[in-house]
Amino acid sequence: MSDGFWEGAHRISVPLVDDSALRRLKAGRRVLLSGVVYTARDAAHKRMVEALEQGDELPIDLAGQVIYYAGPCPPAPGQVIGSLGPTTSGRMDAYAPRLCAAGLRGMIGKGQRSTAVVQAIARYGAVYFVTIGGAGALLSQAVRKAQVVAYADLGPEAVHRLEIVDFPALVGIDPLGRDMYDR
Amino acid sequence: MKYLRADQIEALVRDLCVKAATELPGDVAVALLAASRRESSPLGCEVLGAILRNAELARKNRMPLCQDTGLTYVFLEVGQDLHIDGDIREAVTKGVSRGYTEGYLRKSVVRDPLFCRENTGDNTPPVIHTDVVPGSDLVVTVLPKGTGSENMSAVKMLTPSAGIAGVEDFVLQTVRHGAPNACPPLVVGVGVGGMMDTAALLAKKALLRPVGHSNPDSEIALMERRLLAVINNLGVGPGGFGGSTTALAVHIETYPTHIGALPVAVNLQCHAARRATGILRGSDGP
Numbered sequence: 001m002s003d004g005f006w007e008g009a010h011r012i013s014v015p016l017v018d019d020s021a022l023r024r025l026k027a028g029r030r031v032l033l034s035g036v037v038y039t040a041r042d043a044a045h046k047r048m049v050e051a052l053e054q055g056d057e058l059p060i061d062l063a064g065q066v067i068y069y070a071g072p073c074p075p076a077p078g079q080v081i082g083s084l085g086p087t088t089s090g091r092m093d094a095y096a097p098r099l100c101a102a103g104l105r106g107m108i109g110k111g112q113r114s115t116a117v118v119q120a121i122a123r124y125g126a127v128y129f130v131t132i133g134g135a136g137a138l139l140s141q142a143v144r145k146a147q148v149v150a151y152a153d154l155g156p157e158a159v160h161r162l163e164i165v166d167f168p169a170l171v172g173i174d175p176l177g178r179d180m181y182d183r
Numbered sequence: 184m185k186y187l188r189a190d191q192i193e194a195l196v197r198d199l200c201v202k203a204a205t206e207l208p209g210d211v212a213v214a215l216l217a218a219s220r221r222e223s224s225p226l227g228c229e230v231l232g233a234i235l236r237n238a239e240l241a242r243k244n245r246m247p248l249c250q251d252t253g254l255t256y257v258f259l260e261v262g263q264d265l266h267i268d269g270d271i272r273e274a275v276t277k278g279v280s281r282g283y284t285e286g287y288l289r290k291s292v293v294r295d296p297l298f299c300r301e302n303t304g305d306n307t308p309p310v311i312h313t314d315v316v317p318g319s320d321l322v323v324t325v326l327p328k329g330t331g332s333e334n335m336s337a338v339k340m341l342t343p344s345a346g347i348a349g350v351e352d353f354v355l356q357t358v359r360h361g362a363p364n365a366c367p368p369l370v371v372g373v374g375v376g377g378m379m380d381t382a383a384l385l386a387k388k389a390l391l392r393p394v395g396h397s398n399p400d401s402e403i404a405l406m407e408r409r410l411l412a413v414i415n416n417l418g419v420g421p422g423g424f425g426g427s428t429t430a431l432a433v434h435i436e437t438y439p440t441h442i443g444a445l446p447v448a449v450n451l452q453c454h455a456a457r458r459a460t461g462i463l464r465g466s467d468g469p
Contacts, residue, residue: 005229076287082289083246083247085249088334130424132233133423134234134453134455137244138240141240156250157302181363
């Protein structure tokens, strides 16, 4: 990301293992995320929750992890990944509380969440980040490495492990359940 | 009688799919730039700046503006004096398949909506709308439509007593509810008239109109300006993070309707308001 962009942002390491850093996040605050996140959207969420309900192991250990609601374009030759912006988070509302219970600590997406998700976030001290929808070419610049780690048959909906540096976002819902969309 | 070959159509559709996904139309970029000068929220300004930078990067790196390269709408205006050698639907479908595969666009279509939801792997089939028009040209417009904005769209079967106020209320209600999720600033396509399907198609076609062009009917144009002003007072702002730019334009299209009907459809379009048009002129010999 270029100079001066997302000024005043708080730098956060992911996965989210530092509870004290998490508690300082307030809804509306700008952040730059660096570390490892996993992509998952509709179909991958359905599979993960079905696996949990059947008592099966998940393909990734969710403890402390952050899921980015996104499905990338394929990389052209020479690219790490194709365009990769957030998808609408609300479609994952049916699954998110179950994943928070399984250890998921953070979500990145766009748009509003249901009351049940806000309550799950507050209960488990998790956090929901929002980023800029429709800016997939720009956001893909923050991805340094990408690899499919689960559900490869789902194509763009497969779970990708991403290494990100200074990925810009806002705190949408903080660990106390305060929601930046409540205006 | 003039002639076109199916493979010419396939090649054009292929190119238009890639162009639409990677090049923000100039009128949309101009509207975003103008909005960034008017935007009241500093964060909103920064988001508009990021959206414009995203468009530059996409064009420079030939990368899709948005990862959701959509379900592909293809609008065909077929000159009635044309003879097309080959299957036009097959040519369009092959063009979409090649565009999405060779252009590294995301394949986002599932074969069956209800049961297996298996990805078709090449973004086919497209949705094709065909009009027969005078002349011997084929005009092809590709509109890739993502679900972020589409899922926030709505149709309502109003009845005549609801009147203009009822139509405006429904547009505002749809935008107020959907805008934060639909990647604002939006282009709001509104279709009024015909029956349910007519209104929905008019609302989609309203998205093909360049941003900054009003409906030629002055009363409708006034309604567009009035709705735009109210929408930009909702406070949703760029990215949904607050501000005075919630929509770039409201485009209303109408069609005659039944004495007992007032259907209205609202098709929201995100700021990556992508479309690309090309023309094939018929040649004298097959």
